Amino acid sequence: xxxxxxxxxxxxxxxxxxxxxxxxxxxxxxxxxxxxxxxxxxxxxxxxxxxxxxxxxxxxxxxxxxxxxxxxxxxxxxxxxxxxxxxxxxxxxxxxxxxxxxxxxxxxxxxxxxxxxxxxxxxxxxx
Amino acid sequence: xxxxxxxxxxxxxxxxxxxxxxxxxxxxxxxxxxxxxxxxxxxxxxxxxxxxxxxxxxxxxxxxxxxxxxxxxxxxxxxxxxxxxxxxxxxxxxxxxxxxxxxxxxxxxxxxxxxxxxxxxxxxxxxxxxxxxxxxxxxxxxxxxxxxxxxxxxxxxxxxxxxxxxxxxxxxxxxxxxxxxxxxxxxxxxxxxxxxxxxxxxxxxxxxxxxxxxxxxxxxxxxxxxxxxxxxxxxxxxxxxxxxxxxxxxxxxxxxxxxxxxxxxxxxxxxxxxxxxxxxxxxxxxxxxxxxxxxxxxxxxxxxxxxxxxxxxxxxxxxxxxxxxxxxxxxxxxxxxxxxxxxxxxxxxxxxxxxxxxxxxxxxxxxxxxxxxxxxxxxxxxxxxxxxxxxxxxxxxxxxxxxxxxxxxxxxxxxxxxxxxxxxxxxxxxxxxxxxxxxxxxxxxxxxxxxxxxxxxxxxxxxxxxxxxxxxxxxxxxxxxxxxxxxxxxxxxxxxxxxxxxxxxxxxxxxxxxxxxx
Numbered sequence: 111x112x113x114x115x116x117x118x119x120x121x122x123x124x125x126x127x128x129x130x131x132x133x134x135x136x137x138x139x140x141x142x143x144x145x146x147x148x149x150x151x152x153x154x155x156x157x158x159x160x161x162x163x164x165x166x167x168x169x170x171x172x173x174x175x176x177x178x179x180x181x182x183x184x185x186x187x188x189x190x191x192x193x194x195x196x197x198x199x200x201x202x203x204x205x206x207x208x209x210x211x212x213x214x215x216x217x218x219x220x221x222x223x224x225x226x227x228x229x230x231x232x233x234x235x236x237x
Numbered sequence: 238x239x240x241x242x243x244x245x246x247x248x249x250x251x252x253x254x255x256x257x258x259x260x261x262x263x264x265x266x267x268x269x270x271x272x273x274x275x276x277x278x279x280x281x282x283x284x285x286x287x288x289x290x291x292x293x294x295x296x297x298x299x300x301x302x303x304x305x306x307x308x309x310x311x312x313x314x315x316x317x318x319x320x321x322x323x324x325x326x327x328x329x330x331x332x333x334x335x336x337x338x339x340x341x342x343x344x345x346x347x348x349x350x351x352x353x354x355x356x357x358x359x360x361x362x363x364x365x366x367x368x369x370x371x372x373x374x375x376x377x378x379x380x381x382x383x384x385x386x387x388x389x390x391x392x393x394x395x396x397x398x399x400x401x402x403x404x405x406x407x408x409x410x411x412x413x414x415x416x417x418x419x420x421x422x423x424x425x426x427x428x429x430x431x432x433x434x435x436x437x438x439x440x441x442x443x444x445x446x447x448x449x450x451x452x453x454x455x456x457x458x459x460x461x462x463x464x465x466x467x468x469x470x471x472x473x474x475x476x477x478x479x480x481x482x483x484x485x486x487x488x489x490x491x492x493x494x495x496x497x498x499x500x501x502x503x504x505x506x507x508x509x510x511x512x513x514x515x516x517x518x519x520x521x522x523x524x525x526x527x528x529x530x531x532x533x534x535x536x537x538x539x540x541x542x543x544x545x546x547x548x549x550x551x552x553x554x555x556x557x558x559x560x561x562x563x564x565x566x567x568x569x570x571x572x573x574x575x576x577x578x579x580x581x582x583x584x585x586x587x588x589x590x591x592x593x594x595x596x597x598x599x600x601x602x603x604x605x606x607x608x609x610x611x612x613x614x615x616x617x618x619x620x621x622x623x624x625x626x627x628x629x630x631x632x633x634x635x636x637x638x639x640x641x642x643x644x645x646x647x648x649x650x651x652x653x654x655x656x657x658x659x660x661x662x663x664x665x666x667x668x669x670x671x672x673x674x675x676x677x678x679x680x681x682x683x684x685x686x687x688x689x690x691x692x693x694x695x696x697x698x699x700x701x702x703x704x705x706x707x708x709x710x711x712x713x714x715x716x717x718x719x720x721x722x723x724x725x726x727x728x729x730x731x732x733x734x735x736x737x738x739x740x741x742x743x744x745x746x747x748x749x750x751x752x753x754x755x
Contacts, residue, residue: 127532
């Protein structure tokens, strides 16, 4: 079954590039440029993985993460955060919000794909 | 009862005269009587005549003696006393008083004389007192001015009309480090920086207005030139003739130093503010570049992956694009490090640890480039409070610079040394990284820590490495020094405060290596 990934980032170029990258690997990608829109989409479709940027206009990544965890389906769905900063502060906040992984930008495409593959295989092994 | 001595002198003379005259008259009367009786009885009369003549003679003698004594007692002696008193007065003894109590005119003269003597004495004493007071005032005033002139730290100098020094105070001696005996008689211009020409300028200024104030110049001391501020005026005698000059010199060394320190502090502040503003800018720019760069790299990655063979035209073009992106990414990373949004996490650590890690990372590469590595790490270093990752970054950067500096040179030796050093009042752990490259020209030594300053070829360096390292070490309370080696090449020395010194300084100013200026 094709795994579904939700990608949230306020930068259109990131959505285009990463969407292209991830979908090339055979995943189904849905993109959203707003945190709030992403949440709505997450409720409509059960995604296997969520990748979200942290700093966005409107709802920020941390809040998106917290709200996702409140949804029944997303209790244990892996969430990857893309951070512009590599500081520990963001990592702590993200952990508190319930994120699983952090990738500092700029992200190496192979690293992202590896992380996605690893996370999803663990997920499927666990489930 | 009226005593003789109470009688006035005229009476005395009259009485003396009568006392002498009466016996004489008596004798004359007796003699006349004797002569008339002589005619009556001639025989017996001869005997009488002889008798009276003898008597008269005797009385006259007695009277003469009496008169002489009286004159002596009432006239000569008091006068003599007055004469003696006058002589003693003349010789300065104003305390002596004539003791004549005759009650007559001589007595009055004596009294008048004593009065006069007393008045002279009083006047003299007043005068002496006045002179004493004035002398004392003068001495106090002289002493005041002397101590004023001598105790002021400023230099005070007078010269004669030919510019030769006639007086210097202690302030001037101490300012120049020369004794007055060395200076007196010398021309003042010998001590002017600019010599005779300077003296001529000063004299023309003086002649124009008679004085000038606050001229800044330098004077030549024993060991060094002293920056001073001088005011001077022409000295004139009572008739207005030029006697020489009076100069006043204030030492500006401390002020100049303060000004220089202030300037340095200001420059540092400006630099810090500039760096902070730059950091904000850079951070924003880096953030903005990051996303499109990432997008572009991702697409290139996808395209390269899709190509079966990268060794065709398209593959080579993509490779160029990829390298463009890599370079942009490196610059962005450096910019981000420079603006450093991450907070450092300082912990107690051994400085050798990040140093060894840095060597581990670069070692093989250096050996591949046929570089010799000489390490001398002290195993007895006290702990420092530092962030191992950031320190490793610093060491990597400096080692990388050393490597670049030695690339293509005949002798390639990298020296890595750590040791404990005693600074002025505290200890510091020192890491010295030396190379055998061309060294750092003196004129750019100040600039190498400035952001975007680089001597490397375009594309090889961002000019941020040392600026970042500088910031990291500064946040550790340490400092970086750089100097050229004797046999060529450069040495970077990183000084970091020990944990103990940091703790000792706790509660006071934060302990840094920076207060122990080199």
